[in-house]
Amino acid sequence: EPEVTQTPSHQVTQMGQEVILRCVPISNHLYFYWYRQILGQKVEFLVSFYNNEISEKSEIFDDQFSVERPDGSNFTLKIRSTKLEDSAMYFCASSSDRTQYFGPGTRLTVL
């Protein structure tokens, strides 16, 4: 069964460094999403992406964040200058209609 994959599973970085989280959505899906979940808190929507542009973004998704679909298979989330409060699980999801399928997540730890 097709699934969303994410790499790396765990990323440790220093405050102020740039990180890129990678996702490979399900191959025939056209809609892509990023979410984050701070430890012990609820899953929060960051951004949705369709037809090579952002459809919606939340207040969390400020100028430090960007998304890109650099080729036909990858979908990336870049954080330009990480802060301690960016430490969280980041989930990628994709959909062909409205039902989203989630990846296993990348745990980002900012020191």
Added chain:
Amino acid sequence: EDQVTQSPEALRLQEGESSSLNCSYTVSGLRGLFWYRQDPGKGPEFLFTLYSAGEEKEKERLKATLTKKESFLHITAPKPEDSATYLCLLEGGTSYGKLTFGQGTILTVHP
């Protein structure tokens, strides 16, 4: 602003003891309501999609229903393997991809 509230925050059941989880919402135009299951350290796993009031979906021991103000996830004769956090996700708004998760209900089923 779209809002999603799940109750109870935590629920402990004995194996075989049926119960219901609630997801109350306010939204400017419901596009879809989704139920997910999340195990610790993993991504949300899709369960059901509901689009309009009166709709019901069923899968094994789970049944999801939807009204104009809330959704219920009914669990019949639960087993210990049903223990997980159950998440409600709301898609609202006039453009695709405006999404809000509830904080989840932590279900524990004791043998």
